[in-house]
Amino acid sequence: MNERLNAITMRLTEHLHSVITEFQVTENELRTALNFLTEVGKSREYQLLSDVLHVSIAVDNITHAANHDDKSTESNVEGPLYRDEAPIMSPPVNICSVEGTDDEILYVSGQVFSSEDGRPLANAVLDVWQANGKGDYENEDPTQPDYNLRGALLTDENGRYEFRTVVPAPYEIGKGGPVGEFLKEIDRHAWRPAHIHFKLSQAGYKSVTTMLFINDDPWIDNDSIGAVKESLILKIEECNDPKEMSSRGINRKFYTSEYDFILSPEKVSITKNKEEYSIR
Ligand code: BEZ
Ligand code: FE
Numbered sequence: 001m002n003e004r005l006n007a008i009t010m011r012l013t014e015h016l017h018s019v020i021t022e023f024q025v026t027e028n029e030l031r032t033a034l035n036f037l038t039e040v041g042k043s044r045e046y047q048l049l050s051d052v053l054h055v056s057i058a059v060d061n062i063t064h065a066a067n068h069d070d071k072s073t074e075s076n077v078e079g080p081l082y083r084d085e086a087p088i089m090s091p092p093v094n095i096c097s098v099e100g101t102d103d104e105i106l107y108v109s110g111q112v113f114s115s116e117d118g119r120p121l122a123n124a125v126l127d128v129w130q131a132n133g134k135g136d137y138e139n140e141d142p143t144q145p146d147y148n149l150r151g152a153l154l155t156d157e158n159g160r161y162e163f164r165t166v167v168p169a170p171y172e173i174g175k176g177g178p179v180g181e182f183l184k185e186i187d188r189h190a191w192r193p194a195h196i197h198f199k200l201s202q203a204g205y206k207s208v209t210t211m212l213f214i215n216d217d218p219w220i221d222n223d224s225i226g227a228v229k230e231s232l233i234l235k236i237e238e239c240n241d242p243k244e245m246s247s248r249g250i251n252r253k254f255y256t257s258e259y260d261f262i263l264s265p266e267k268v269s270i271t272k273n274k275e276e277y278s279i280r
Pocket of ligand 2 (some may be wrong): 079195
């Protein structure tokens, strides 16, 4: 017998019964709920339902705490829009293949460090993906080129990375499906604050999937999937300096931001009172 599954089921059942009693749930409401769950399955929206109920981020927090040391960059959900095999780009990296005139140019740079001894990590891979200045991902928007705003880049010998992109816009999730209808019914919005997704990896270190949120976004305190974390907020700064513009070969204002990532080693052994402790 699966004892853990048994224990979770018992506790979940207790909680369900207490909610049913508290709200005196009717036959009609039960039927509506069951029909809703059937539609969610048919529309393949269980992952999205888990996201908007903030279940995905709660499980992600537990997973990260169990597998990474507490100095490492906090993780976040991957979301459904990741694509494998983003093009590997060499410096100077620009992940945006078509910049609209309304798009704000953004440079993101920083370093990747080891949580063990703080040393910079060369050749760490940053796999990046994001929405454009209208809040659309390329694989959901036929007007964008294939793999636009996606790219994989490596840190240099000092653990440094830099890429050019555009400031992403916030966007709504689950429009048009049963989860979207459910959110409307309970008067909850579906907005996600603007963000850039990252998957970081380096041999001998634990990979981290995370996202960085644009600091002044109107939805920053009210993410529909509850995934904003203070440590993952990217402060972007405007630059109007003509000298800076010409050194970057551009003729309009742009934005810059700095963010350092920290990865934990696959296995750290700490010797303490002659005993070996392993952080796994
Ligand atoms: C995203 O950030 O791409 C995302 C996350 C959860 C649900 C939908 C989209
Ligand atoms: Fe996203």
